[in-house]
Amino acid sequence: MTSEQASHTVETPGLPELPEVRQHLVSPAEPVPARVVGSRICTAARKAAGFVRHVEIDVSGTPLEGAWRAGQSFGVVPPGTDENGRPHKLRLYSIASPTGGERADGKVLATTVKRTIEELPGDHRLILGLCSNYLCDLQEGDTVHLTGPAGKRFLLPTDPSAHDFVFIATGTGIAPFRGMLMDLAAAGYEGKATLIMGAPYRTDLLYDDELRTLDRDHAWFTYRTAISREITENQPRPMYVQDRLEADAETLRPMLASERTLVYICGIAGMEIGVFRTLWTLLPPELRTQYLRITEDVPPDPALWDRRMIPRQIKPTKRVFMEVY
Numbered sequence: 143m144t145s146e147q148a149s150h151t152v153e154t155p156g157l158p159e160l161p162e163v164r165q166h167l168v169s170p171a172e173p174v175p176a177r178v179v180g181s182r183i184c185t186a187a188r189k190a191a192g193f194v195r196h197v198e199i200d201v202s203g204t205p206l207e208g209a210w211r212a213g214q215s216f217g218v219v220p221p222g223t224d225e226n227g228r229p230h231k232l233r234l235y236s237i238a239s240p241t242g243g244e245r246a247d248g249k250v251l252a253t254t255v256k257r258t259i260e261e262l263p264g265d266h267r268l269i270l271g272l273c274s275n276y277l278c279d280l281q282e283g284d285t286v287h288l289t290g291p292a293g294k295r296f297l298l299p300t301d302p303s304a305h306d307f308v309f310i311a312t313g314t315g316i317a318p319f320r321g322m323l324m325d326l327a328a329a330g331y332e333g334k335a336t337l338i339m340g341a342p343y344r345t346d347l348l349y350d351d352e353l354r355t356l357d358r359d360h361a362w363f364t365y366r367t368a369i370s371r372e373i374t375e376n377q378p379r380p381m382y383v384q385d386r387l388e389a390d391a392e393t394l395r396p397m398l399a400s401e402r403t404l405v406y407i408c409g410i411a412g413m414e415i416g417v418f419r420t421l422w423t424l425l426p427p428e429l430r431t432q433y434l435r436i437t438e439d440v441p442p443d444p445a446l447w448d449r450r451m452i453p454r455q456i457k458p459t460k461r462v463f464m465e466v467y
């Protein structure tokens with residue numbers, strides 16, 4: 143076994159300690175009613191390729207009140223039954239709010255919902271995803287049934303000041319990072335955090351104004367974008383998030399080399415392999431194992447890596463946090 147191919151049981155310096163969180167206070171068998179208190183488009187332009195909404199829900203008086211941390215998810219149970227007469231299954235949505243919620247009182251949580259819209263190959267019927275469209279259609283004052291909270295690993299560490307952060311998001315993967323960044327700002331964080339946000343078009347960037355303001359007002363925060371289907375004035379070629387990682391290597395390499403740094407990845411399933419390839423090539427052998435270990439049968443050339451090799455053969459260390467769906 144080479145030093146690069148050590149098992150993930152090998153100690154990694156800089157391992158974070160995570161807070162204890164509450165989970166499953168409300169079970170899918172008995173979802174609690176909550177009230178929608180806001181819903182707005184959160185793409186950079188009102189007319190964007192994707193339909194994405196920031197939906198705010200008042201959970202006061204339910205076990206969810208004050209019970210979540212940024213990074214966790216909650217369940218939504220759409221009304222009605224499936225073709226077999228069984229209640230619809232719940233869908234999970236990331237909490238986009240900071241730990242205290244949208245109003246710092248633990249009562250209102252928000253999520254970032256993308257309407258699932260698809261044309262079927264073959265008979266070209268239009269499919270509207272059940273729960274995402276239900277959530278996006280809800281009006282202020284409507285009732286929605288929720289479960290949760292869920293998730294105990296995709297969290298900021300107990301002591302964020304001991305770490306720097308590289309957050310990498312595609313699409314609605316921005317949701318947990320919005321909450322985490324708001325938590326960092328509220329805690330007077332003074333380290334370093336970079337967010338790379340990926341979207342197909344500039345108009346599809348989410349919370350773009352908020353993030354630009356955060357970048358302008360806080361020396362610790364850097365907001366970078368990667369637009370994959372068009373060129374922009376700062377981006378002479380289309381870029382995926384891993385291309386942005388590479389293009390910003392001069393500033394990111396020293397950050398990634400530091401034992402303080404944690405890498406968070408959230409968004410479209412499949413994004414993680416591109417990010418892992420770039421992390422591997424960007425860092426010298428003695429530093430890349432802070433984030434990834436590979437088994438002996440994995441090709442040394444990352445271009446030959448396959449997503450199915452994660453996590454058995456390509457093993458992220460505990461300094462990598464990943465939530466893809």
Ligand SMILES: Cc1cc2nc3c(=O)[nH]c(=O)nc-3n(C[C@H](O)[C@H](O)[C@H](O)COP(=O)(O)OP(=O)(O)OC[C@H]3O[C@@H](n4cnc5c(N)ncnc54)[C@H](O)[C@@H]3O)c2cc1C
Pocket residue numbers: 215233234235236237253254255256257258259260262269270271272273274275314315317465466467
């Ligand atoms: C931990 C986690 C966090 C998440 N966070 C978010 C988030 O913050 N924001 C977000 O938007 N999503 C999030 N998701 C995804 C979310 O849970 C849902 O999967 C998503 O909204 C789609 O659900 P839906 O009910 O709208 O689509 P569904 O109705 O479940 O449809 C999904 C797909 O199934 C297929 N399909 C459905 N009906 C048919 C049919 N009749 N014929 C053929 N094919 C069909 C289509 O391919 C369709 O696109 C998260 C998922 C996880 C696991």
